[in-house]
Amino acid sequence: MTLAVSLTTGNAWSIVIGLGVLWVLLGVWWGRKARTSEGFMLAGRNVGISLGAATAMATWVTSNTTMVAPLLAYEKGVWGMLAYASASFGLLLFAPLAFRIRRLLPEGVTAGDFFRMRYGRIGWGVFLVITLVYSITWLVTMAIAGGKLLEALGDIPYAQGMTLILVVCVLYTLFGGLYAVIGTDFIQSLIILIGIVFIGAIVINDVDVPKVHEHLSREQPALLDVLMPAALLAIFNNMLFGFGEVMHNNVWWSRAFAMREKVAPKAFFLSGILWFPIPIAAGFIALAAGPLGVNVTDPSKVGPEVAEHALGLAGLGTFAGVIILIVLFCSMASSIDSLLAATSDLLVRDIYEGLFRQELDPRKFRPVAATSIIVVSLTAWALALSGWNVDQVLFSAGALVASLIWPIIAGLFWKRLNRALVITGIVSGCVVGLIFYFKVQTYTGALVGAAISMMFTLAARWIRPSELETPAA
Amino acid sequence: MPGEEDLLDFGDEGGAVTYRLEQAPTADFDAPSIRYEGPDPASVLTGLREGEYHFRVQAIDADGAAGPWSEPLVLHVKFMSRGHLAMLLATGALVAVMTIAAIISGFVRNR
Numbered sequence: 001m002t003l004a005v006s007l008t009t010g011n012a013w014s015i016v017i018g019l020g021v022l023w024v025l026l027g028v029w030w031g032r033k034a035r036t037s038e039g040f041m042l043a044g045r046n047v048g049i050s051l052g053a054a055t056a057m058a059t060w061v062t063s064n065t066t067m068v069a070p071l072l073a074y075e076k077g078v079w080g081m082l083a084y085a086s087a088s089f090g091l092l093l094f095a096p097l098a099f100r101i102r103r104l105l106p107e108g109v110t111a112g113d114f115f116r117m118r119y120g121r122i123g124w125g126v127f128l129v130i131t132l133v134y135s136i137t138w139l140v141t142m143a144i145a146g147g148k149l150l151e152a153l154g155d156i157p158y159a160q161g162m163t164l165i166l167v168v169c170v171l172y173t174l175f176g177g178l179y180a181v182i183g184t185d186f187i188q189s190l191i192i193l194i195g196i197v198f199i200g201a202i203v204i205n206d207v208d209v210p211k212v213h214e215h216l217s218r219e220q221p222a223l224l225d226v227l228m229p230a231a232l233l234a235i236f237n238n239m240l241f242g243f244g245e246v247m248h249n250n251v252w253w254s255r256a257f258a259m260r261e262k263v264a265p266k267a268f269f270l271s272g273i274l275w276f277p278i279p280i281a282a283g284f285i286a287l288a289a290g291p292l293g294v295n296v297t298d299p300s301k302v303g304p305e306v307a308e309h310a311l312g313l314a315g316l317g318t319f320a321g322v323i324i325l326i327v328l329f330c331s332m333a334s335s336i337d338s339l340l341a342a343t344s345d346l347l348v349r350d351i352y353e354g355l356f357r358q359e360l361d362p363r364k365f366r367p368v369a370a371t372s373i374i375v376v377s378l379t380a381w382a383l384a385l386s387g388w389n390v391d392q393v394l395f396s397a398g399a400l401v402a403s404l405i406w407p408i409i410a411g412l413f414w415k416r417l418n419r420a421l422v423i424t425g426i427v428s429g430c431v432v433g434l435i436f437y438f439k440v441q442t443y444t445g446a447l448v449g450a451a452i453s454m455m456f457t458l459a460a461r462w463i464r465p466s467e468l469e470t471p472a473a
Numbered sequence: 474m475p476g477e478e479d480l481l482d483f484g485d486e487g488g489a490v491t492y493r494l495e496q497a498p499t500a501d502f503d504a505p506s507i508r509y510e511g512p513d514p515a516s517v518l519t520g521l522r523e524g525e526y527h528f529r530v531q532a533i534d535a536d537g538a539a540g541p542w543s544e545p546l547v548l549h550v551k552f553m554s555r556g557h558l559a560m561l562l563a564t565g566a567l568v569a570v571m572t573i574a575a576i577i578s579g580f581v582r583n584r
Contacts, residue, residue: 075519093573096580103583219508220520229553236565243572295509296517297480405572413579441553447565454568 007321012154013164015325020168023333026187027172027180037365040177041109041345042258047182052259052267055182057274058189058334059251060091062138063145064394065279066196066331070303072234073283074296077216077223079231081283086235087242091272094246098256098264100412104470106261110342111253112350118411118468123423128350130400130430131248135343136380137397138245139336143384145300146332152301153308153321162384165329169336170377173344174370178258181337188330193274195327200281203310207288215291223287233443237398241446244401247408250342285310304328344372398446399433405450406457416465417457425456479548481528482515489514489532493539497527500545521550 007015034040047055065084072080105113111131116124147162154161172180213224222228246252256264286302294309296302304324311320348369352358360368403426410417433449483492494516497505508528509516526548532540552558 077520089573093576096576099580100583216520222522223520225522229558232558232562233553233565236562236569239569240565240572295511295513297513297515299517299519406575409572409575409579413575413583440557441561444561447561447568450572451564451568454571 007154007318007325009155011318011322012150012156012161012325015322016150016161016164016168016329019326019329019333020164020171023168023172023180023184023337024175026184027174027176029176030179030183031176034177034179037360037362037369038109039179040365040369041341041348042254043178043182045258045260047255047259047263047267049263049267049270051182051186052255052263053270053274054189055185055334055338056091056252056255056268056271058185058192058330059255059338060087060246060271060275060335061189061192061278061331062335063142063149063328063332066282066328067145067149067300067303068394069279069282070286070306071299072238072279073223074286074289074299074302076228076231076234077220077225077287079226079228080223080234081280081287083231083234083238084279084283085276086239087245087279088272088276089239090242090244090246091268091275093243094252094256095265095269095272097247097408097412098252098259098268101253101256102261102264104412105257108253108257110345110349111248111250112346112354114253114408114411116350116354117470119407119419119423123407123419123426124350124354126423126426127248127404128346128355130404130426131250131346132343134245134397134401135249135251135339135346136376136383137394139339139343139376139380140383141394142332142336142339143380146329146336147384148301149304149325149328149332152304153325159385163381165332166336166377166381166384169333169340170373173337173340174373177369178254178341181341182255182258184337185334188334191330192278192327192334195323195330196278196281199285199307199311199323199327202314202316203285203288203307206310206313207291211291212288216287219290230441230443233441233447237443237445237447240402240405240450241395241398243405244398244403244446244450248401248404250346251338254342254345340373340376343376344369347372347375392442395442395445396434396437399437399449400430402446402450403427403429403433403453406454410457410461411468414461414468416461416467418460418463418465419468421460421463422457425453425460428456429453479518480515481518481530481546483530483532483543484514488534489540490535491533493531493533495529495531495542498525500527500547502527502529502545518548521548523550523552525549 069084072084115127143162146165147158150156150161151158285306289306294306308320407422429449429452432452433445436448437445494509495505496508528546529542531542
């Protein structure tokens with residue numbers, strides 16, 4: 001089924017621009033507090049439990065959750081649904097890490113500070129390459145998903161829709177920094193939760209579970225098989241991919257630094273619990289495609305297609321498109337803004353100040369931060385013009401981020417390590433993981449990358465370890 | 474096909490308003506089932522078990538007149554070898570368990 005255009009182009013533009021103006025106004029309002037670099041980058045290090053949990057949850061509900069989770073369910077069935085949901089373990093496990101991060105780096109600003117301190121300039125450089133590649137990749141996938149969504153729902157040409165979504169997020173991040181990001185994330189998380197529960201309830205009302213089971217058993221039996229190879233691999237691969245994404249990325253580190261010390265672990269744990277059912281609900285929607293008579297022609301759009309169909313059956317007409325667009329736009333905006341802010345922080349702190357050794361005058365901070373945000377967004381925009389296959393782009397980065405899991409754990413908790421061996425493990429994990437991704441099976445990249453890096457890191461504890469650097473008292 | 478998806482693109486038949494896609498377990502289409510019937514010129518297949526599947530498609534015009542069946546398409550679904558799968562799953566389980574254990578033990582010792 002080609003996704004029916006249920007919104008007029010004018011309505012789609014109006015919704016996105018209307019929401020965009022709201023986010024920008026809120027960004028300007030909240031941005032008044034961002035007078036210092038610490039205010040702009042870390043929201044004054046004073047974020048509480050409600051905002052903290054909401055921003056972590058909303059950031060993790062990306063366009064990938066609402067569009068790739070249904071795709072995984074449609075391709076890999078029940079295990080695929082659970083595989084995507086396993087990414088919540090990354091947030092749950094980041095709770096104890098956030099506790100340690102705040103203790104080890106009470107004045108930390110970015111994840112790069114940790115790598116520079118524990119693994120020296122080479123380890124820090126390797127980390128920067130990986131995290132910048134991954135962050136841009138993540139940003140590109142969301143811009144692509146946004147462009148495709150607006151094209152499908154509102155007949156807005158892909159390049160225009162993708163540009164519109166990026167411009168809106170860039171504007172309010174520019175004005176308000178992390179204050180604006182966290183504030184809008186709170187509102188967006190509420191919209192996402194209410195929207196997904198509403199759509200899920202409509203789908204459940206239209207389709208009974210025994211009918212879905214009967215249809216799958218007849219037409220797509222492998223989706224119910226306990227031993228479907230790709231699905232089983234996807235569970236471990238996605239779980240490790242999720243660990244790597246959360247544990248290394250400055251999106252999460254900046255939140256850990258921004259939250260009050262005792263709040264951070266609780267907020268991450270709570271956000272993991274809140275996030276877990278979302279991909280399951282989104283995945284179930286995709287499994288109902290057959291029973292609802294939806295012919296899928298582009299699996300990356302299966303979630304919105306089935307949701308729109310079910311809402312249409314419930315008599316919601318054009319309103320169906322409005323709901324889907326608002327929910328998905330919020331899910332994209334809540335992640336795009338976070339990535340823009342966190343990645344530009346890396347450019348300012350680690351590249352401008354760290355690599356180029358520039359002293360950042362407080363008066364120059366905002367222009368430098370604004371330039372960084374614009375550079376990151378222009379790079380993502382240029383890459384997103386290609387309209388790549390979203391899930392392939394994203395999963396190819398799995399090997400890279402999973403290779404950082406063990407070096408982060410070891411760097412946080414262990415006192416002595418052979419740093420050269422750990423860095424060799426990161427590079428080896430990336431290379432071998434990518435080879436497995438391209439040559440063996442898509443869902444092996446993160447798994448193999450994490451395994452190789454783990455072996456090297458464990459060896460680094462015993463083979464000629466040296467004392468790791470700690471912050472000056 | 475590693476247990477994922479295949480897009481059957483029927484091509485654009487001028488004048489066709491409906492396409493009928495049939496699936497059968499044998500080449501002679503002795504016991505076919507209709508996999509899809511509708512206006513889309515393509516359909517994505519997922520969830521097929523290992524084995525051989527035969528497909529053919531027919532275009533139907535606005536008067537309801539059905540055109541000839543297409544040349545059959547044979548799809549072989551083959552999964553990864555069980556040995557490789559078991560090795561990768563064991564690796565994944567080991568890494569996941571050790572990662573969780575390392576974080577919990579590190580947290581407990583550094584509280």
